[in-house]
Amino acid sequence: MGFIIIAICLGLIPAAIAQSKGRSFVGWWLYGAALFIVALPHSLLIKPDVKQIEREQLESGTSQKCPFCAELIKAEARVCRFCGRDLPTQESAQLISEGQIPGMSEEEVQEAIRNSRERLGRIPRS
Numbered sequence: 568m569g570f571i572i573i574a575i576c577l578g579l580i581p582a583a584i585a586q587s588k589g590r591s592f593v594g595w596w597l598y599g600a601a602l603f604i605v606a607l608p609h610s611l612l613i614k615p616d617v618k619q620i621e622r623e624q625l626e627s628g629t630s631q632k633c634p635f636c637a638e639l640i641k642a643e644a645r646v647c648r649f650c651g652r653d654l655p656t657q658e659s660a661q662l663i664s665e666g667q668i669p670g671m672s673e674e675e676v677q678e679a680i681r682n683s684r685e686r687l688g689r690i691p692r693s
């Protein structure tokens with residue numbers, strides 16, 4: 568009985584390491600409890616599952632994806648640390664979706680839209 572408890576406790580070590588690399592905690596816990604001697608070096612050697620870690624960071628809201636270069640950056644970031652571009656804040660994204668641009672009056676926005684339509688020519692006027 569004591570051996571089982573020790574095995575379950577030891578199994579937590581590779582499980583914690585594997586989880587930090589984006590792997591299944593429960594799966595590695597069982598693996599670690601059954602085969603601790605193998606699971607511990609294995610958990611240290613596996614490569615982090617970058618996609619899984621990214622997914623978790625996006626879901627938890629601590630990170631966002633840069634709309635320009637698609638790299639993962641902090642949710643509070645105003646400037647992308649990879650491509651250096653200014654990121655739209657939630658407020659400005661909301662305003663732009665409503666047809667307003669921060670720092671521009673509605674007439675200036677309409678004027679800019681007219682100008683760009685005339686330049687492009689091929690976009691049908693609404």
Ligand SMILES: [Zn+2]
Binds near residue numbers: 637647649652
């Ligand atoms: Zn970027």
